[in-house]
Amino acid sequence: MSHSTTTPRRSVFSRPTAETGFSSWITTTDHKKIGIMYFFTVLVFFFLGGVESGVIRAQLAQAENSLVTAEIYNQAFTMHGITMVFLVVMPLSAAFFNYLIPLQVGARDVAFPRLNAFSYWMYLFGGIFLYSSFLLGGAPNGSWVGYAPLSLDSVSNMAFYAIGLQLLGVSSLSAAVNFITTILNMRAPGMTFMRMPMFIWMSLVTNFLLLFAMPIIAVALFMLQFDTVFGAQFFNPATGGDPILWQHLFWLFGHPEVYIMILPAMGIVSEVLPVFSRKPLFGYAAVAFAGAAIGFIGFGVWAHHMFTSAIGPVARSAFALSTMFIAVPTGIKIFNWVFTMWGGKLRFTTPMLFAIGFVSMFTIGGLSGVTHAVVPHNAQQHDTYYVVAHFHYVLFGGALFGLISGIYYWFPKVTGRLMDEKLGKLHFWTWLLGFNLTFGPMHMSGLLGQPRRTAILPAELGGAVELYNLMSSIGLLVLVVSALVFLFNLITSIRSGVASGPDPWDARTLEWLSASPPKHYNFDTIPSVSHRDEFWHRKYAEDEAGQPVAVPAGASSEHVEPDAAHAREAEVGDGTDAAHDGVDGGHIHMPDPSYWPLVMCLGFLPLAYGLLGPTPWLIVIGVVWVIIGYFGWVIEPVAEGDDDDPVVEDPAATRSGVAAH
Amino acid sequence: MAAGVHETTLGLDHRKLAMWVFLGSEFLFFGAFVSAYILYLDATAGGPNVDIFDIPFTSISSFVLLMSSLTMVLAHNAHVRRDMRRMRMWILATAGQGAVFLGGQVFEFTVFYREGLNLTESPFASAFFVLTGFHGLHVFVGILLLLSLYSLTLTGKVKPNQDLKTEMIGLYWHFVDIIWVIIFTVVYLIPELAMGS
Ligand code: HEM
Ligand SMILES: [Cu+2]
Numbered sequence: 001m002s003h004s005t006t007t008p009r010r011s012v013f014s015r016p017t018a019e020t021g022f023s024s025w026i027t028t029t030d031h032k033k034i035g036i037m038y039f040f041t042v043l044v045f046f047f048l049g050g051v052e053s054g055v056i057r058a059q060l061a062q063a064e065n066s067l068v069t070a071e072i073y074n075q076a077f078t079m080h081g082i083t084m085v086f087l088v089v090m091p092l093s094a095a096f097f098n099y100l101i102p103l104q105v106g107a108r109d110v111a112f113p114r115l116n117a118f119s120y121w122m123y124l125f126g127g128i129f130l131y132s133s134f135l136l137g138g139a140p141n142g143s144w145v146g147y148a149p150l151s152l153d154s155v156s157n158m159a160f161y162a163i164g165l166q167l168l169g170v171s172s173l174s175a176a177v178n179f180i181t182t183i184l185n186m187r188a189p190g191m192t193f194m195r196m197p198m199f200i201w202m203s204l205v206t207n208f209l210l211l212f213a214m215p216i217i218a219v220a221l222f223m224l225q226f227d228t229v230f231g232a233q234f235f236n237p238a239t240g241g242d243p244i245l246w247q248h249l250f251w252l253f254g255h256p257e258v259y260i261m262i263l264p265a266m267g268i269v270s271e272v273l274p275v276f277s278r279k280p281l282f283g284y285a286a287v288a289f290a291g292a293a294i295g296f297i298g299f300g301v302w303a304h305h306m307f308t309s310a311i312g313p314v315a316r317s318a319f320a321l322s323t324m325f326i327a328v329p330t331g332i333k334i335f336n337w338v339f340t341m342w343g344g345k346l347r348f349t350t351p352m353l354f355a356i357g358f359v360s361m362f363t364i365g366g367l368s369g370v371t372h373a374v375v376p377h378n379a380q381q382h383d384t385y386y387v388v389a390h391f392h393y394v395l396f397g398g399a400l401f402g403l404i405s406g407i408y409y410w411f412p413k414v415t416g417r418l419m420d421e422k423l424g425k426l427h428f429w430t431w432l433l434g435f436n437l438t439f440g441p442m443h444m445s446g447l448l449g450q451p452r453r454t455a456i457l458p459a460e461l462g463g464a465v466e467l468y469n470l471m472s473s474i475g476l477l478v479l480v481v482s483a484l485v486f487l488f489n490l491i492t493s494i495r496s497g498v499a500s501g502p503d504p505w506d507a508r509t510l511e512w513l514s515a516s517p518p519k520h521y522n523f524d525t526i527p528s529v530s531h532r533d534e535f536w537h538r539k540y541a542e543d544e545a546g547q548p549v550a551v552p553a554g555a556s557s558e559h560v561e562p563d564a565a566h567a568r569e570a571e572v573g574d575g576t577d578a579a580h581d582g583v584d585g586g587h588i589h590m591p592d593p594s595y596w597p598l599v600m601c602l603g604f605l606p607l608a609y610g611l612l613g614p615t616p617w618l619i620v621i622g623v624v625w626v627i628i629g630y631f632g633w634v635i636e637p638v639a640e641g642d643d644d645d646p647v648v649e650d651p652a653a654t655r656s657g658v659a660a661h
Numbered sequence: 662m663a664a665g666v667h668e669t670t671l672g673l674d675h676r677k678l679a680m681w682v683f684l685g686s687e688f689l690f691f692g693a694f695v696s697a698y699i700l701y702l703d704a705t706a707g708g709p710n711v712d713i714f715d716i717p718f719t720s721i722s723s724f725v726l727l728m729s730s731l732t733m734v735l736a737h738n739a740h741v742r743r744d745m746r747r748m749r750m751w752i753l754a755t756a757g758q759g760a761v762f763l764g765g766q767v768f769e770f771t772v773f774y775r776e777g778l779n780l781t782e783s784p785f786a787s788a789f790f791v792l793t794g795f796h797g798l799h800v801f802v803g804i805l806l807l808l809s810l811y812s813l814t815l816t817g818k819v820k821p822n823q824d825l826k827t828e829m830i831g832l833y834w835h836f837v838d839i840i841w842v843i844i845f846t847v848v849y850l851i852p853e854l855a856m857g858s
């Protein structure tokens with residue numbers, strides 16, 4: 001009953017209908033397809049970020065090396081940091097949000113499917129814009145923290161940073177609004193907050209962090225840009241501007257940003273560990289609230305990045321305290337994960353290995369972080385490789401290990417195939433080895449005084465430091481080999497992996513209730529939820545001794561509501577559910593594809609280049625283009641209901657034509 | 662309209678919830694700019710300081726903006742009553758008052774420029790122009806939204822039963838007003854009182 005099938009008349013404003021081929025991807029509003037697009041785009045940027053780390057490590061492999069100039073070195077580590085943070089870890093989390101949030105909460109799509117596509121295109125164009133700087137006079141070279149007034153210097157290329165991050169911020173912010181609305185408002189009937197999968201909890205907290213952190217960096221970036229392009233005086237000490245303001249704003253964003261990167265991985269691990277320990281998550285409520293607490297406190301610790309700036313002893317002590325305090329909820333989580341495994345029937349699959357890798361590497365990174373909170377220690381470690389080691393243990397050993405665990409875990413959901421376990425394990429062990437070889441020695445070279453962000457490794461630091469750096473560089477080679485193993489595994493498994501069936505891991509959460517890969521509309525009937533770990537409870541009942549016993553397929557146990565039992569028959573069964581009493585995918589209204597998100601986002605490119613200052617006409621073109629895109633979006637015929645209507649949960653309601661307009 | 666059909670977990674329409682969420686983020690956006698302004702109150706680099714403000718003039722344009730919130734409410738009420746003629750009238754009135762406010766801001770900026778307060782003068786000036794400028798931009802976007810709502814009711818794209826659209830734009834408009842109340846108080850009034858005493 002969508003217009004596209006009933007209305008023969010087609011105009012520019014008709015919605016596209018392609019379901020396969022190239023145009024189906026660029027017009028898609030399906031959260032699953034968008035998730036996949038995020039994933040592959042991330043792979044490309046991860047490659048670029050990796051190349052940049054290669055430049056850094058090649059240069060530092062030898063003392064007094066002159067492989068690259070200081071200028072190229074600066075661009076390499078700056079773009080490496082920006083890429084890994086904004087173009088790899090965050091969007092990889094977004095790939096998981098996209099793919100999983102609707103499935104895990106039992107919805108057919110996100111609240112605003114077209115806005116979702118918009119977020120993806122903003123991300124892609126933001127990345128392209130940032131990388132185009134290499135061709136247009138040089139990439140940003142003032143580090144990902146962009147400290148003013150250094151970043152205002154006429155030889156700095158930080159205008160690309162100021163505007164590029166702005167585009168990425170728009171992407172994150174619109175995604176955050178979308179996911180928060182989806183999680184708060186589209187949960188399946190019965191899914192209370194305390195029944196949400198832990199990944200959903202962590203996604204919710206992450207997206208609130210984004211919501212409140214992104215506007216702050218946006219303000220800082222606007223100030224930077226007005227200073228560089230229009231001659232404003234925010235950070236110019238000569239007229240009374242305060243460089244410390246930049247640091248406050250940056251880290252008020254930057255510290256929550258660390259949790260934006262780590263919380264989704266924590267959510268993933270909290271899903272993976274229980275499944276492969278065959279136990280529910282230990283201390284569910286504690287893990288959820290610890291996540292929320294981290295979110296709150298995360299906004300109150302930023303100045304620990306500024307202990308060596310002029311912020312005064314009182315502020316120093318206060319932030320030292322709050323920083324040590326934030327270790328408490330983090331510690332709670334770590335203990336809960338360990339207790340989840342404790343006494344479980346562990347299965348050491350690849351996703352499980354990466355999850356365990358996450359817990360252990362992240363713990364190391366967390367502990368070295370606590371040492372920063374001690375102000376005198378901090379003064380010693382500040383801007384040495386000790387810090388570099390610390391944050392890579394958190395971001396790489398933590399966030400990235402967790403996200404990779406998620407890739408292995410949900411791969412069968414997305415493709416209907418399993419990834420190769422042997423190659424997966426090879427990937428894991430080489431990854432773990434390469435990672436520790438690269439970043440472990442940095443603790444030592446840092447404590448011995450190796451400064452970060454310097455192109456030359458000074459020979460006077462001594463032979464030990466040189467040896468540590470050589471180890472790091474060799475470690476990177478191991479990582480490269482490991483990444484190739486992963487890539488090979490990924491490609492061959494997509495093509496010819498073993499068929500997985502809908503529930504290969506004996507999983508616990510709702511996404512495994514739908515087919516693998518899920519149908520366009522996710523669920524035939526929206527499941528109703530009466531337990532935490534709903535899907536597991538549909539498969540198992542408890543015997544008198546409290547031991548789980550499998551419920552035979554089709555039988556309904558007492559605690560499964562009629563509705564749920566119905567869904568179980570329909571979904572867990574053998575895939576003959578399409579014909580199941582009247583559940584007919586053709587009657588479930590799904591949002592049509594649309595090219596307006598893409599059109600509108602394209603307008604941001606001339607706008608962004610215009611803001612660099614060449615000619616105001618580019619700004620005008622961009623603004624007009626965006627406005628046209630916006631109107632196209634608004635006027636575009638919507639199949640039924642209203643603009644970006646939430647999906648009609650009840651097919652019967654659709655059929656009776658309630659949405660008559 | 663659709664609201665009755667769609668079961669949502671919180672019983673709120675998605676779009677309304679999303680608007681609230683988005684405005685929460687906007688609060689921090691302006692909060693950061695206001696903080697910078699307060700930090701730079703005295704960083705005038707020998708140029709003009711807060712004395713340059715013409716409080717009576719700005720009070721009048723602020724009053725006009727506040728009144729536009731009233732007409733916005735009336736527009737929404739009319740829409741709920743399916744009285745599209747009145748609704749359109751109040752929408753135009755709201756947009757018109759927004760335009761008057763913007764005009765006042767443009768006038769004020771040109772006067773300041775002539776008197777030597779411009780973006781590049783001092784951190785104080787930069788903070789002032791960027792903060793109030795971004796607020797003006799928000800008003801401008803609001804006017805665009807109102808005008809598109811107006812024309813979409815004419816072409817029948819926004820129907821009498823879709824009062825949620827008016828309500829949403831209203832939420833945004835009220836928010837922009839509230840932010841102005843804060844800016845007016847912090848930027849214009851408080852320094853003036855502090856200096857006057
Ligand atoms: C592929 C393996 C990686 C290697 C070999 C590597 C190596 C390095 C090195 C040597 C630096 C320079 C430190 C300095 O001079 O201050 C650096 C900086 C940085 N790395 Fe990595 N890194 C890798 C992956 C990652 C990942 C996954 C992230 C995750 C977010 C990341 C985030 C950063 C950040 C934020 C900086 C700071 C850049 C700046 O100071 O502007 N790196 N990395
Ligand atoms: Cu921090």
